[in-house]
Amino acid sequence: MKGTKSRKNGCTCPFHLFQIVVIVYFFVNISLFGVFWIPGFTSITALMVVGITIYGGLSILQMIIYIILSCVDHTDRYIKLKRSHPEEFDRYQKAKTLNYCQVCLTNVSKHAKHCKRCNKCVNNFDHHCKAINNCVAGKYYGLFIFFIIISILTSLFQIAMIILDYSCLNFFVRNNFKKNFKTDLYDIALCLLTFNVLTNALALMYLFYLLIFHFYLMANGMTTYEYILSRKNKIETEKVF
């Protein structure tokens, strides 16, 4: 392999800044939810039980999918085979139509693409996602779309719970927080909740954009990589003419 070492998955260095921002965002969301809602167990209502159960379920599902998407190793199967069983790889090389990668310096699957950020060939490559700092490829593309949908629902729910609490129930701000923590942090609490609503609103805009973009790609039978390539070709053609 030419140059730097290949990255195994999203947990391999170097980490991406956007990946760190997303992890902090998860942590802040769950922490704020825990701090503001869990103390309410002292005077729990049926609505809260439903709210906490749905939010908890969505957050856990979101985390599990994020971990799966981050940890999966998309290295092309022939590169893996060459490392683990070189003789078997030689047999496959002769029998199958494989492509040669100038960077990996080996034969790889016919539909594999070389990811520059991971520095390895990935079969059925769609794109490299900065949020998970890993490639999205093959059957994991569906899981990636599902992750976007779950993230949209989680953010919508988080905003709805805060607005409902603040405008209708006044559960946290006026009663529970003061009662449980014996402190007067009303202003700080309001700032944190407003900040949380704003960050979730920003995340929602980005997530909706992503979902619409991927629905457009699916409707046109394209991968993200093919779309980027077609855009580049279009720009270069426009430059020539």
Ligand SMILES: [Zn+2]
């Ligand atoms: Zn390669």
Ligand SMILES: [Zn+2]
């Ligand atoms: Zn990659």
